[in-house]
Amino acid sequence: xxxxxxxxxxxxxxxxxxxxxxxxxxxxxxxxxxxxxxxxxxxxxxxxxxxxxxxxxxxxxxxxxxxxxxxxxxxxxxxxxxxxxxxxxxxxxxxxxxxxxxxxxxxxxxxxxxxxxxxxxxxxxxxxxxxxxxxxxxxxxxxxxxxxxxxxxxxxxxxxxxxxxxxxxxxxxxxxxxxxxxxxxxxxxxxxxxxxxxxxxxxxxxxxxxxxxxxxxxxxxxxxxxxxxxxxxxxxxxxxxxxxxxxxxxxxxxxxxxxxxxxxxxxxxxxxxxxxxxxxxxxxxxxxxxxxxxxxxxxxxxxxxxxxxxxxxxxxxxxxxxxxxxxxxxxxxxxxxxxxxxxxxxxxxxxxxxxxxxxxxxxxxxxxxxxxxxxxxxxxxxxxxxxxxxxxxxxxxxxxxxxxxxxxxxxxxxxxxxxxxxxxxxxxxxxxxxxx
Ligand code: SF4
Numbered sequence: 142x143x144x145x146x147x148x149x150x151x152x153x154x155x156x157x158x159x160x161x162x163x164x165x166x167x168x169x170x171x172x173x174x175x176x177x178x179x180x181x182x183x184x185x186x187x188x189x190x191x192x193x194x195x196x197x198x199x200x201x202x203x204x205x206x207x208x209x210x211x212x213x214x215x216x217x218x219x220x221x222x223x224x225x226x227x228x229x230x231x232x233x234x235x236x237x238x239x240x241x242x243x244x245x246x247x248x249x250x251x252x253x254x255x256x257x258x259x260x261x262x263x264x265x266x267x268x269x270x271x272x273x274x275x276x277x278x279x280x281x282x283x284x285x286x287x288x289x290x291x292x293x294x295x296x297x298x299x300x301x302x303x304x305x306x307x308x309x310x311x312x313x314x315x316x317x318x319x320x321x322x323x324x325x326x327x328x329x330x331x332x333x334x335x336x337x338x339x340x341x342x343x344x345x346x347x348x349x350x351x352x353x354x355x356x357x358x359x360x361x362x363x364x365x366x367x368x369x370x371x372x373x374x375x376x377x378x379x380x381x382x383x384x385x386x387x388x389x390x391x392x393x394x395x396x397x398x399x400x401x402x403x404x405x406x407x408x409x410x411x412x413x414x415x416x417x418x419x420x421x422x423x424x425x426x427x428x429x430x431x432x433x434x435x436x437x438x439x440x441x442x443x444x445x446x447x448x449x450x451x452x453x454x455x456x457x458x459x460x461x462x463x464x465x466x467x468x469x470x471x472x473x474x475x476x477x478x479x480x481x482x483x484x485x486x487x488x489x490x491x492x493x494x495x496x497x498x499x500x501x502x503x504x505x506x507x508x509x510x511x512x513x514x515x516x517x518x519x520x521x522x523x524x525x526x527x528x529x530x531x532x533x534x535x536x537x538x539x540x541x542x543x544x545x546x547x548x549x550x551x552x553x554x555x556x557x558x559x560x561x562x563x564x565x566x567x568x569x570x571x572x573x574x575x576x577x
Contacts, residue, residue, distance in 0.1 A: 142166065143390035149215045155185050156211060165211070168361040172277065172326075176209045178202070182232070185211065187219045201233035205286055205448060208279040210358050216389065226384045226416040230280055236451035237281065246287050248445040250485030259296065260304040263485065266315045266546070270304050272296065272335065273322035278357035280381075282413055282452045284444040284481075285322075295327060298334065305338045312344045320351040325361055329369055336373040348373060351409070353381040359395035367402040379407040379438060383417050388429040400434040407438035410476065412459050413452045414443075420465030427466065427474040437476035442491075445483050456480065456491065464493050468509025528558040 145162045153160040156174045164170045176182050179198050183189050190198060209231045218225040222232075254263045259271040274294050276283075308314050317339060327335070339348055350370075354361045370376055378399055382388060400406055408430050410417065417423055427437040440462065443453045459478040466475045479488040497513060498505040504516040527534045529543035548556050550564055 143394055146215070149212075152185050152211050152215045166360050168358055168363070171210045171212055171358055171360060174211050175277070176211070176214055177207055179207070182207070182209070182214070186214055186217055186222075188217075188222050188228075197235040197238075198233055201235060201237050205233060205237055205281070206279055207233055208276065210277050212360070212391065213278055213357050216386065224415075226413075227386055229416055230282065230383060230413070231278055233281065234451070237448040239450060240447060241450035243445050244447040244450060245445050245483065246447055248284070248481075248483045254485070257304040257307040258300050260307055262307075262311070262314070263487070265313050267318065268308060268314055268316075269318050269320060270308075271321050272301055272304075272319050272324050273326055275326045276321065276323045276357070277326060277354060277361070280353065282411055282443060282449055284446045284449075286446055286448055295331070298331070301335060302338070305335075305342075308339070308345060309342050315344060315346040316349065317345060317347075318349040318351060323352050323354055324350050325352045325354040325366070329365060332366075333369050333372075336370070336376075340373050347375050347377060349377045349379065351379050351381070355380045355392050355395040355399070356382055356387045359389075359391040362395035362398050364398070367398050370404065371402050374403060376404055377407065378404045379409055380435065381409050381411075382426060382430060382435075383410050383413060385422065385425040385429055388426075388433065393433050396433045396435060406435040408435050408476070409439040409441060410437070411441045411443055411452075412454055412462070412478075414454050416452070418454045418458050418462075420462045423462050424465060424470065427470070427476065431471070431474050437474055439488075440476040440478045442478070442480040444481055460491060460493050464509070467493070524557060526557060529556070 145165060149165055150161070153165045157164065160170075176185060179190070179195060179202065213227070213231060217228045217231070222228045254261050256262050261269040261271075263269075271285075273296070308317060319335075324332070336348065339345055380396075382392075396406065410423075410426065412418060417426065423440070430437050440459060442456055442459055443449055463475065463478055477490050478492065479490050481488050495506055495508070496504065497507050502518050502520065504518060505513060506516060507513050525534065525536060529548070531537050531541045531543050534541070547553075548559075553559065554561060554564055
C-alpha cells in the first residue's frame with residue numbers, strides 16, 4: 142500500500158478528527174467526503190479566495206457542479222494553485238461561464254442517435270452506453286458537462302435493461318463501451334449484474350470500460366472489484382490521465398491491479414491549455430503510462446462543449462506534440478491525436494505530413510528529423526481481384542465475410558469491384574439540433 146503522507150493525514154483529520162489510514166484508503170469514505178462546496182474546499186485545501194472571487198466561483202458551481210475526492214484534493218499544489226495543472230482540472234473557474242460562439246451543448250451529438258436511454262448507436266458494430274451519471278471528480282474539461290453532475294444518480298436496473306435489450310436484439314453490435322459518468326462507481330453487485338447480462342449476449346465480442354477512477358479515486362480498484370471484472374474477459378479498460386503528476390504511487394498501484402487482472406489498459410488524454418499543452422509534459426506522461434502497462438491510446442483535441450473554450454488549444458498544438466513524439470520515442474507510446482468531429486461524424490485522426498510527394502512507382506517521404514528519402518513501389522504488385530467475394534478469395538483462411546461489413550464512404554470509392562465516382566453524406570444534421 143502506498144505511503145500515507147503528511148498532507149493526506151492533515152486532510153483526513155480536517156474531515157473527521159479521528160480519521161486515519163483506514164478511512165483514507167476506504168473508497169466509500171472518500172466518496173462520502175467528496176468536496177462539493179467552496180467553503181469545505183477552502184477549509185481542506187488551505188487555499189483562500191478573495192470575496193469577489195468567491196461570488197463567481199459560487200455562480201460557476203451552480204451551473205457546473207464541483208466534486209473532488211479528498212485524495213485528489215491532497216494532490217493540489219496549494220502554494221501555487223493558480224498555475225497548478227491539477228487544480229485547473231478540478232476546481233471551477235469563471236471562464237466556464239463564458240459561452241463562445243463555437244460552443245455547443247452536445248457537440249458529438251450523442252443524444253441524437255439514441256435508441257434506448259443512455260445508449261448511442263452511431264457506428265454499425267459498436268455502441269456507447271452511459272450507465273452512470275456519477276463521477277469521483279467532476280473534471281472541468283468534461284465533454285459531457287451537460288449531464289455529469291447535473292443529477293448525481295445511478296440509473297435503475299430497469300432503465301439500463303432497456304439498453305441491454307436493444308443490444309440483445311441488434312446482432313451487428315460486437316463492441317460496447319460503458320461510460321458515463323464513471324461505470325466503476327457502480328456498486329459491485331450492480332456492475333456484476335450488468336456485465337453478466339452483457340456477457341450473455343452471443344454476438345457481443347468485447348466490452349470496454351471508460352473510467353477516470355485510477356486518477357481520481359484509485360482505492361476503488363479493490364481486489365473484489367478486480368475479481369468481479371475478471372469474470373467478463375475480454376474486457377478492455379481505458380483510463381484518463383492528463384498530467385504526469387496524476388501518476389502517484391496510489392494510481393500506480395491501482396493500474397498494477399488492473400494489469401495483473403489481465404485487462405488491456407489504454408489511456409485517453411485531452412489536450413488542455415495551461416495543463417498539458419507542452420511536448421515535454423506529454424512525453425513524460427506517455428513514458429509513465431507505459432511504465433505502468435498502460436498504452437497511450439488517444440490524445441483528444443478539446444471538444445466544443447459549452448464552458449470549455451478556455452481549455453482549447455489550436456489543433457496545431459497537437460501536431461507539434463506528435464512531432465516531438467513520433468520517431469523520438471517508442472512507437473507504441475505515441476497516442477493517436479484525434480478531433481472528435483463536431484456534429485457527430487466520429488473521430489478524425491491527425492498526424493504530421495510525412496508524405497512529401499508521389500509519382501508512379503516512387504514515394505517521397507520525410508522522417509522525424511526532416512531527412513527525405515524515396516520508397517520505390519513494387520512494379521510487380523497486382524491487388525487481389527475478388528469482387529468482395531470472400532468465399533472464393535485466395536487469401537481467405539476462414540471467417541472473413543465482406544457482406545458483414547459493406548464498404549462505406551472512402552473505402553467504398555476505393556473498391557475495385559465498383560464504379561462509384563463520388564460519395565455524399567447521407568445524413569445532414571440541422572445546426573439548431575447541434576446548438577441545443
Ligand atoms: S470522469 Fe470523465 S465523465 Fe466524469 S467528469 Fe471527468 S471526464 Fe467527465
